[in-house]
Amino acid sequence: MDGSDWLRLMDSSEALARLYTRPPDLASFDLFSVHIDERDTSLTLGFALDSLPERPPREWTEKGLNAFEFFLTFEGISHLRIDGWYGSRADSVTLTTGAPGEIRTEIRGDGFSASWDARRARVLRIRAYLAARHE
Template identity: 40%
Template sequence: MSASDWARLLDDPQSIQSLYDEEPNLNQCDLFHVLVDERGNSITLGFKTAHTPARIRPEWEGKVYNSFTFYLVFSWVEQLAVQGWAAPTHKRVFIRRDPDEQLSVAIVSEEASLLFRARSVALSAARVGLVSSSV
């Protein structure tokens, strides 16, 4: 499954599809947050993109924004493997549903990889913001 088809794997695909005609491609998003929580057997991934929603939520009315930030929470994580983890600048994100209904997730770059399996994934937060384009 491509990194642009991930939305249909969500517990509630409408949570992101209600905002977009075509969801952001995870390969083109900045992966800025990775939280592994052993207490809940979960992994939270935070992504940021300049691909802003086509439709906005009422609480975003009147806001000036040029970025969209969202978090995916993977639950019941197992078989976690991390190698050489650093913030990858050029990464590939693969998410697929296996025949046993588990999700297989792989985030790979030349420098590092994050691999795991999970039972489910949910959009836990989403917001728009104004980000400076200068470095």
């Protein structure tokens, strides 16, 4: 499985799949949010891109939107391990088939790593917006 096959492991991925011919590697996005909810044993990752996806809806381009974000939620988390976290960019984000019926996720960056298994993963939300550009 290569870096763009992650979308096949997601439930409810149709809205995101329509935006790409081939989903880009998750490490090409800015991982800007990690939310762990121990009550529901879930974990949500927020990814952003400072441009629109490959095939944006006409409505987004007509409104002049220029940035994009989406959230992936992992449910039924087990074997969560986080080693260091310095706010640096993720160099690799991989989702693979793990133990039977599970999805294995690993994130690696300069000075940190995180990994977990999940029973289910889904695209929670996608959104385009207008971002100010700093020069």
